[in-house]
Amino acid sequence: MVTPHAAGQPVLELKGIGKEFGAIRALHGVDLCIFPGEVVGLMGDNGAGKSTLVKIIAGNFPPSHGEIRFDGQAVHFARPIDARAVGIEVVYQDLALADNLTAAANVFLGRELKRKFGPLAFLDHKAMAARALELFGELRSETRPHDLVKQMSGGQRQAVAIARTRLSNAKLVMMDEPTAAISVRQVEQVLGLIHRLKEQGVAVMLISHRMPDVFAVCDRVVVMRRGEKRADKEIGDTSPEEVTSLITGAKEAA
């Protein structure tokens, strides 16, 4: 396996990130680098600081301390839109899709393609369906652009959500528990989707509780506990047993 570190500059670099909510310290001194085409698993128990970290990277709120660098530039996100503008996309656990719309409409929601007729702009349904089909093809998903999301399986929904991130050419995709609520066969599909993203040079951060999925797809695993990063290891240098003991605190750090 090619080590992505060789690729040079990290796409995302966190230095000493900390976050306090009043007197509560949610995060402390987190350093983290993610490289293009790298899949990093972010693990930790509930309350370990995973979601706080993800929300800081996604621009939901700013860190109290530390610096975020994206593509080598220091960045400050006031709103999620700012993070999206530089190329950070989050695929949420509940997927944030509109069930009543077609796959294509969901992929393009908020970024619709239009055709001008004088002063009027109408939707270009044909172009959107064609581009969506192309994106599903790249992801090797058999999702059809005109199908309603309501009728889709969990794996297909993930494909739609991921196609959204491809549309914007995101450089970092953070996925929140993408395999939590779907069948075993569909987990395979979703892990396949993560591989496609990796092939296209996208950095992926996989937030998951499912050890087998993390070990199946990630290059590296980062373990959080009590608001601090306790481990950051190549997947080949660790084991599910070690990660479990790091999550629970049986082992303090590695």
Next chain:
Amino acid sequence: MVLLVRAAGMLPVLLLLCLGFHFLSDGRFFSGQNLGIVLQQAAVNTVLAAGMTFVILTGGIDLSVGSILAASAMAGLAISTIPDLAAFWLLVSVLTGLGFGVINGALIALLRLPPFIVTLGSLTAVRGFARLLGTDTTIFNPSIPYAFIGNGSLTLIPGVVSIPWLSVIALLVILVSWLVLRRTVLGVHIYAVGGNESAARLAGIKVWAVLIFVYGVSGLLAGLGGAMQAARLYAANGLQLGQSYELDAITAVILGGTSFVGGIGSIWGTLVGALIIAVLSNGLILIGVSDIWQYVIKGLVIIGAVALDRYRLQGSART
């Protein structure tokens, strides 16, 4: 495609009703004159129901359209009696409606109050304004400008086919609504807000703007409905005009297969729904059913028609 099937869902019911009334009334239903009456009677409700479709597609409700219609008609008629401003009465009517609609929308979108409560409040408050505008009397204007839109017809083939202007307006409203809902970015965003508001927000859609728009459209079309009534009657009374029109509008939308929870439905369904209501009223009078039984039958047909629709679409969509 799915929406087309849903819209067509009630079309057979409409056709069956028409055929049934035609035979029961000894062939009086399908006469040019009677069809003209049906179309004219459906016109105002169709316009209100089109606005209501926008609102219900976002998962909301607008109970105030009857009151807004009355207030707009009163405002228009009041202006039409001032010689220098008379020509602007139509515009004033429509803008009055738009104004009340935008206020509804702003309260719902910006203060995050439930649509049912806000529009229930304006149902009462705007009714008060309507009475205030005519100092609680009926305003007459037998020489109101543009009276033709209420009583004239557009002649398509001289002496053979003509359509009441009221129906032409209603059809134009339906066409423009279709264009907005199915062919513009705003339309997709309306469906998205109704389907999954948080997803819409995450996709960067300004949900508040969409909400103000739909309640604004509902108000604007209620204002247009008020103008249509004023032109037809040459008069308006703030207390009586438009009473319980909101219920007919909501009925038309629901009959048309639009889901009460939002996100699913079409404007063509609403047109069919409004026509069903008009055909029922007309047909029951034609076959000489008493006024009292008309109420009972109308109510039962509405429940039956929607039950049929649900049964047919079981599993694919729920309200």
